[in-house]
Amino acid sequence: MVNMRPDPSFVYRICHEPRAVFGLFVLSVLTVTALAAPWLAPHDPLEQDLLYSFLPPTWYPQGEGGYLLGTDNLGRDIISRTVYGTRIALVVAVIAASLACLLGTVLGLCAGFFGGKVDLIISRVVDIWMSFPAVLLSIVLVAVIGAGLHAVIIAIVIIDWTRFCRVVRAETMVQKELDYVASGVTIGLSRIQLLLNEILPNLVPLLIVLLSMEMGIAIVVETILSFVGLSVAADTPSWGNLIQEGRQYIHQVPWLLGLPVFCLIFSVVGLNALGDGLKQVIDPVSRR
C-alpha cells in the first residue's frame, strides 16, 4: 500500500513504543546516577564509621536519619555505595558490550559472507569457544590477566563475541541470498560495498537487540566477578562487592542485599526492554 502520511519522526515513534521509553528511562537513570554520583550520594562511599555499623533503614526503630537504607559492617552508607557502584556497572556494560559486538560482528560478517574456509575456521573457533562454561572461563581469564576492571572488560569481550558472531553469521547468510544483494551486484558494487552498504544496514536492528542484551549480561558478569573477588578491589563500591558483603550477613541484616540486587535486576530488565523497543522503532520492516 502507498503510505500517504509523511514518515512520523523518530522521536515520535520512540515515544509511542512503551518498551523503548522504559528502556531509555532506565538507561538515563543509570547514566545520570553514574555521572552525578558525587552529588547524589549522601555520604562518601568509603567513609567508615564503626559506631554506626549495621544500621537498619531509617524507618526501623534503631534507624538513623542520615542513612536512609542503613549501613554495612563498617558503617558505610548503602545508598552511597550503590550509587558509586553504578559507575562501574555502566562502564563495563558500555565498553565491554560494544567491543564484543564489534569483534563478533566483523568476524560474523566475514564468516557469513565469504563462506568456505573463512567460515569453517571462524565457526569452529566459535564452537570450541562456546563449549567452555562462560563463568569458569571468565574467572580463569581474569586470574591470568590479573584482577581489575580492564581485566573484567577483556574477559567479557573474549567470551561473549561468540554470541554476536553466530547470530550475525546466520543472518548474513540469509541476507546475501536475497534479491537485493544480486541487484547490488548488477549495479557494480564490490564485495566490500555489498557487505557494508547492503547487508550491514539489514543487521542493525538485530545488533541493537543483541547489544542491549549484552549490556545486561556484562553487568551481571561484572557482578559475578566482583562477587568472587576478581573484579575491582574489595573496598571499591561495585554492585557485586555489595552483594558479596551482603551475603555474609544475610541472616542478621538482610537489607544490605536489597538495593544492589534491585539495581541489578532493574538495569538488566531495562536494557532488554530498550533493545526490543528500539528494534521496533528502527527496523522499517517490522515497523508497519
Added chain:
Amino acid sequence: MTTILKINQLSLCLRYAGISERILRGINLVIDSGEVHGLVGESGAGKSMLGQAILDILPRTAVIESGTIDFDGQNLLRLTPTQRRGLLGSEIALIPQDPMTALNPVRRIGQQLTDTLGLHLKLNRKDALDRACELLEEVRIKHPRRALRQYPHELSGGMRQRVLIAIAFSCKPRLIVADESTTALDVSVQRQVLRLIRELQVSSGTSILFITHDLGVVAKICDRVSIIHSGRILESGAVERIFSMPEHEYTRALLKATPRYDRSKHQFRPIPKELTSSLQSEAREYDRRIRDSVDA
C-alpha cells in the same frame, strides 16, 4: 546499425554433487544498438540463465563451458572481475523480475538510487540526489522528493518497479537486461510499465534484452525476438516476421498456445507433447555430439 552484444556458441552447465546438467547449448544471439530484443521461452528453457551470464550473477554451481559474450567488441568472459564490475550498472544494467524483493528493505529509495550515480558518474551527494529526483520524475513517480525519503515497503509494486527502472537507466547504459520485468505486476500496471520502458529506451537509445514467457509482451515492446527451448535458440527474427510467418514448428505451436481475446477458445491449442519431447531429444543429441567430440 552496430552490434552491441554478440553471443557466440555459449554453452553453460550446472554442476553439483558430481552431476552436470547442461542448461545452454551453443547459444548464438546478436543484439544491435537501439533494439529491443525479446527472448521467449518456457520455464527451464534457460532464458534467465542467459541473462545472468551476461550480468555475471550466475549461481555458484554454473560453469561456462565454451563460447564468448562480446559486449561492444570485448569478450566479457575474458575480463577481470574488477573490469566487469566497472561495466555493470554503467554500461550493462538489470531490471529485475520482482520489485518486492529487489530493493533493499532497510535503505531509503534515495540512497539506493544514488548508489550507481556515485559509483559510476562520481556525483557528489547533493548532485546525485538532484539527479535521482529527475530520474524519478522521468519514471512518472508523483512527489519524487518525498519518494526519495521513503522506504521500499512504503511504495506499491508498480512504483517499486518504476524505481528499479530508474536505477537501471540512471547511468545511461548501452544494454539493459530486463528479466521478466513485468511478470510480477498486474496487467494494467504492466501496460504502463512496458510503455515507460519503451519510451525511456527510445529516448536513450539503449538496447534491451527482454526476457519473458509472454508473447503478448513481446508484441508490444520488441523489435526482434528469439525463441529459446532446452537451451537452444530455435529461431530469431523481426517480431512481425515471427508472428506472421513463423519458421520453426515450436514457434507456431507457441503462437497457437497464446490465449487471445479475439479468438475463440477452440482455436487455443496447448503445445503438443510430441513436439516438446522431440525438442528434448534434439537437446540430448546435442549433448551426445559434444561428449563425442570431447572424447575424440
